[in-house]
Amino acid sequence: MILDSKIPDGPLAEKWTKHKFNLKLVNPANKRKYNIIVVGTGLAGASAAASLAELGYNVQAFCFQDSPRRAHSIAAQGGINAAKNYPNDGDSVYRLFYDTVKGGDYRAREGNVHRLAEVSVNIIDQCVAQGVPFAREYGGLLDNRSFGGSQVSRTFYARGQTGQQLLLGAYSALSRQIHAGKVKMHTREEMLDLVMIDGQAKGIVTRNLETGAIDTHAAHAVLLCTGGYGNVFFLSTNAQGSNVTAAWRAHKHGALFANPCFTQIHPTCIPVSGDHQSKLTLMSESLRNDGRVWVPKAKGDKRKASEIPEDERDYFLERKYPSFGNLVPRDVASRNAKEQCDLGKGVGTSGLAVYLDFAESISRLGEDTVRARYGNLFDMYAQITGENPYKEPMRIYPAVHYTMGGLWVDYNLMTTIPGLYALGEANFSDHGANRLGASALMQGLADGYFVVPYTVGDYLATIGPKAIDAKHPAFAEAKAKVEAQTKKLLAIKGTKTVAEYHRELGHIMWEYCGMARNDAGLRKAQVLIQELRADFWKNVNVTGTNEELNQQLERAGRVADFLELGELMVVDALNRSESCGGHFREESQTEEGEALRNDNDFCYVAAWEYTGDNQPEVLHKEVLKFESVKLTQRSYK
Amino acid sequence: MSGHMNLTLKVWRQKDAKAAGKLETYEAKDVSPDMSFLEMIDVVNESLIKKGVEPIAFDHDCREGICGACSMYINGHAHGPKQGITTCQLHMRSFKDGETITIEPWRAKAFPIIKDLVVDRSAFDRIIQAGGYVSVNTGVTIDANAIAIPKEHADNAMDAATCIGCGACVAACKNASATLFLSAKVSQLALLPQGHPERAARVEAMIDQMELEGFGNCTNTEACSAECPKEIGQEHIARMNREFYAAKLSSSKTK
Numbered sequence: 001m002i003l004d005s006k007i008p009d010g011p012l013a014e015k016w017t018k019h020k021f022n023l024k025l026v027n028p029a030n031k032r033k034y035n036i037i038v039v040g041t042g043l044a045g046a047s048a049a050a051s052l053a054e055l056g057y058n059v060q061a062f063c064f065q066d067s068p069r070r071a072h073s074i075a076a077q078g079g080i081n082a083a084k085n086y087p088n089d090g091d092s093v094y095r096l097f098y099d100t101v102k103g104g105d106y107r108a109r110e111g112n113v114h115r116l117a118e119v120s121v122n123i124i125d126q127c128v129a130q131g132v133p134f135a136r137e138y139g140g141l142l143d144n145r146s147f148g149g150s151q152v153s154r155t156f157y158a159r160g161q162t163g164q165q166l167l168l169g170a171y172s173a174l175s176r177q178i179h180a181g182k183v184k185m186h187t188r189e190e191m192l193d194l195v196m197i198d199g200q201a202k203g204i205v206t207r208n209l210e211t212g213a214i215d216t217h218a219a220h221a222v223l224l225c226t227g228g229y230g231n232v233f234f235l236s237t238n239a240q241g242s243n244v245t246a247a248w249r250a251h252k253h254g255a256l257f258a259n260p261c262f263t264q265i266h267p268t269c270i271p272v273s274g275d276h277q278s279k280l281t282l283m284s285e286s287l288r289n290d291g292r293v294w295v296p297k298a299k300g301d302k303r304k305a306s307e308i309p310e311d312e313r314d315y316f317l318e319r320k321y322p323s324f325g326n327l328v329p330r331d332v333a334s335r336n337a338k339e340q341c342d343l344g345k346g347v348g349t350s351g352l353a354v355y356l357d358f359a360e361s362i363s364r365l366g367e368d369t370v371r372a373r374y375g376n377l378f379d380m381y382a383q384i385t386g387e388n389p390y391k392e393p394m395r396i397y398p399a400v401h402y403t404m405g406g407l408w409v410d411y412n413l414m415t416t417i418p419g420l421y422a423l424g425e426a427n428f429s430d431h432g433a434n435r436l437g438a439s440a441l442m443q444g445l446a447d448g449y450f451v452v453p454y455t456v457g458d459y460l461a462t463i464g465p466k467a468i469d470a471k472h473p474a475f476a477e478a479k480a481k482v483e484a485q486t487k488k489l490l491a492i493k494g495t496k497t498v499a500e501y502h503r504e505l506g507h508i509m510w511e512y513c514g515m516a517r518n519d520a521g522l523r524k525a526q527v528l529i530q531e532l533r534a535d536f537w538k539n540v541n542v543t544g545t546n547e548e549l550n551q552q553l554e555r556a557g558r559v560a561d562f563l564e565l566g567e568l569m570v571v572d573a574l575n576r577s578e579s580c581g582g583h584f585r586e587e588s589q590t591e592e593g594e595a596l597r598n599d600n601d602f603c604y605v606a607a608w609e610y611t612g613d614n615q616p617e618v619l620h621k622e623v624l625k626f627e628s629v630k631l632t633q634r635s636y637k
Numbered sequence: 638m639s640g641h642m643n644l645t646l647k648v649w650r651q652k653d654a655k656a657a658g659k660l661e662t663y664e665a666k667d668v669s670p671d672m673s674f675l676e677m678i679d680v681v682n683e684s685l686i687k688k689g690v691e692p693i694a695f696d697h698d699c700r701e702g703i704c705g706a707c708s709m710y711i712n713g714h715a716h717g718p719k720q721g722i723t724t725c726q727l728h729m730r731s732f733k734d735g736e737t738i739t740i741e742p743w744r745a746k747a748f749p750i751i752k753d754l755v756v757d758r759s760a761f762d763r764i765i766q767a768g769g770y771v772s773v774n775t776g777v778t779i780d781a782n783a784i785a786i787p788k789e790h791a792d793n794a795m796d797a798a799t800c801i802g803c804g805a806c807v808a809a810c811k812n813a814s815a816t817l818f819l820s821a822k823v824s825q826l827a828l829l830p831q832g833h834p835e836r837a838a839r840v841e842a843m844i845d846q847m848e849l850e851g852f853g854n855c856t857n858t859e860a861c862s863a864e865c866p867k868e869i870g871q872e873h874i875a876r877m878n879r880e881f882y883a884a885k886l887s888s889s890k891t892k
């Protein structure tokens with residue numbers, strides 16, 4: 001298989017314009033003859049569904065929550081990047097492009113990233129027109145803040161609830177199209193398989209989570225906007241329901257899965273408090289603008305933070321990275337926190353935490369200003385820990401947050417299955433080996449509002465508007481397969497709960513495929529996961545029946561897929577013996593302990609092909625070509 | 638471990654929409670004060686599964702107070718005894734060893750029970766679909782900074798826009814009115830110039846839809862704001878009422 005990224009040639013800044021011109025168009029009168037399925041109503045899905053419906057296509061949208069407004073995107077806190085250059089501090093489309101490629105440690109496609117930077121400015125215009133109440137300055141114009149991995153202020157925000165406001169904007173556009181009858185919304189309905197006819201995606205199989213009814217839906221194209229798979233680690237900042245099922249089941253039909261091991265560990269999360277922990281809460285990275293990260297200089301110093309004098313504190317990020325200081329990219333910040341804790345300097349009862357201290361900002365800016373900027377984050381921290389962060393420094397520790405890997409897509413966001421697209425966090429496209437803060441919201445909305453509405457038309461115009469035959473045996477076969485798997489899960493009636501398997505998998509992943517990875521550990525993890533998976537299918541206890549709301553059954557299906565994905569992540573991490581971005585192979589580091597890339601051998605996207613149950617996956621390489629940016633060892637010193 | 642508690646739970650169990658439901662009693666042992674309320678239920682559910690009892694169904698997703706999914710009526714309060722938080726943000730340190738905790742679903746005609754603590758809140762979506770948006774298509778070309786908006790208006794709009802659509806206001810209201818929820822959206826869009834062209838039609842359509850869904854009328858008891866996890870205030874209801882009367886005055890619609 002040859003992976004054709006379909007990046008148009010020509011100068012970087014003209015590629016997208018030229019490409020748009022060359023894409024085939026669907027005649028306006030014909031659009032209503034096409035049906036499009038959009039799975040997921042997060043930023044990517046809601047924006048795509050609304051935009052496609054506005055163009056005149058018939059859209060069916062799906063989500064597993066009770067309302068499209070509850071998609072995981074709602075939880076994003078810090079902000080969204082755009083190259084508006086309103087603060088006049090030297091930002092530009094090119095600089096956003098450059099920062100993103102560099103931040104991703106040169107493992108993303110130049111063409112895609114430049115397009116992302118180009119459309120970023122349109123996103124802000126769109127959101128403001130929808131009534132998104134971004135933060136403003138006294139003059140009435142939009143306010144910006146800075147974020148990790150960049151030296152300009154290009155992040156737009158709505159208090160600490162940017163994702164909520166952007167999602168509610170997209171949700172309102174979606175609601176308008178539902179009202180207009182152009183989108184049929186299916187809530188509490190989970191996609192469990194893809195329907196393929198002659199090698200093309202033509203529909204999906206879903207389970208109604210209220211009644212258990214298993215149905216099929218036909219369409220000319222299917223868009224997966226189903227989010228990331230960070231929950232493979234059990235503990236992550238993701239919402240409880242976030243999962244890989246839709247993408248994974250598409251993968252089993254031939255959609256290649258790219259860079260599965262590229263996981264982002266976010267540096268500023270509230271540390272684990274006990275075995276009952278079900279999720280980890282992120283404290284937005286924007287806090288690093290005004291918070292200073294430190295540990296005691298002495299190992300095992302158990303004094304209270306306030307009792308540790310200034311000269312006995314190590315502000316290790318400021319010390320090691322004087323030009324970026326506390327604003328180094330996430331992977332660098334996370335690894336350094338782990339390093340300090342490994343050295344025995346961690347704080348709190350577990351010793352697995354570092355301080356994030358606002359004392360200096362509060363004395364410089366006043367408590368009111370700090371409250372205005374971060375009030376809800378401080379409240380959240382106080383609520384969870386029972387401590388007052390205005391008085392004592394926060395304790396933070398890294399946690400799994402985002403997955404850069406995902407379904408491989410070309411420049412049109414089409415997977416290796418014709419007619420199947422992947423948008424938002426579900427694809428692998430723009431962030432390389434590390435995503436910069438405030439760039440996921442940008443990418444989700446770029447894909448949904450401004451990329452797919454053009455590119456999907458090209459495919460639709462090619463296949464023509466002939467109705468999909470819903471009686472084609474492929475639909476009945478796909479449905480029977482889903483029914484059989486459901487029956488199988490319910491019939492095992494073993495002794496271990498679904499949550500127990502999930503937690504065990506999470507331990508393996510975090511231990512061996514987390515912040516630092518090595519050959520021996522990864523090999524061990526692969527065996528452990530295989531054993532755990534085999535045991536799951538023999539001994540899991542899924543209570544209840546199919547014909548009812550059954551949260552155990554829902555989760556069992558998701559964990560079953562995580563148990564397969566987990567192994568692929570480990571295999572991918574083993575293959576990539578270099579370090580890059582969020583992927584740190586202990587064997588590949590500089591003398592100073594920084595990630596050491598190997599561009600000669602690994603300047604490629606690793607795209608994996610499924611070949612059968614319990615069979616090794618086959619690696620395909622998309623070699624990355626850099627025409628505009630010179631590859632350098634990332635330095636934030 | 639020190640500080641750990643033993644609690645008695647009385648939980649509403651109802652097999653499906655049609656079945657009769659009742660409160661069942663369960664013991665929650667060795668509960669850490671650092672657990673969230675939902676984590677406490679997780680632990681109870683694991684023990685129920687081990688005993689062959691079906692676990693308690695409840696809605697949840699983000700577990701950080703923003704998605705609006707969680708919805709438990711705890712000891713007579715929507716989202717429990719503390720103010721300004723959702724059920725998932727409630728921590729067990731708010732309870733005392735030996736306490737009995739009663740957990741019920743939201744109760745409202747417009748929110749039928751699906752199972753146990755899970756209710757159907759799709760009526761909220763339909764209220765928004767009736768008009769809770771600005772009618773702009775993708776591809777706007779006006780620069781985001783073309784219209785300056787006084788910071789105060791933007792901040793007030795943001796206060797309203799923080800509504801998470803959880804339904805606690807309805808559950809807390811003796812009339813099961815959705816007025817606070819509705820007013821939050823009307824108020825947000827009334828405060829922003831982008832919302833102005835459609836303001837009259839919007840408020841009327843949304844109120845019509847609310848009535849159609851079977852929510853009750855607002856009699857100004859203010860229980861909604863008191864229980865709202867985002868502390869959406871009564872001023873938004875006042876603003877909605879102004880919008881409504883202005884719309885009525887200017888409306889050519891005769892009913």
Ligand SMILES: Cc1cc2nc3c(=O)[nH]c(=O)nc-3n(C[C@H](O)[C@H](O)[C@H](O)COP(=O)(O)OP(=O)(O)OC[C@H]3O[C@@H](n4cnc5c(N)ncnc54)[C@H](O)[C@@H]3O)c2cc1C
Pocket residue numbers: 039040041042043044045062063064065068070071072073074075076077078079080162163189190191192225226227228237238239242243245246282284401402423424425426437438439440441442444
């Ligand atoms: C706590 C937190 C804070 C963050 N803060 C920021 C930030 O400040 N800035 C930033 O840029 N990024 C941030 N991110 C990342 C960003 O929020 C996500 O990457 C992004 O929102 C993902 O959007 P999405 O549309 O791809 O998917 P999601 O929002 O995850 O939506 C997935 C959708 O798919 C549906 N779905 C999934 N599987 C199925 C299935 N099988 N069947 C039917 N439906 C399905 C779900 O119901 C949901 O509607 C943050 C992430 C977290 C966890």
Ligand code: SF4
Pocket residue numbers: 799800801802803804805806807817818821861864865866867868869
């Ligand atoms: S107004 Fe408050 S209580 Fe009502 S839905 Fe919104 S957030 Fe929930």
Ligand code: FES
Pocket residue numbers: 696697698699700701702703704705706707723724725726
């Ligand atoms: S689970 Fe999302 S608000 Fe409680």
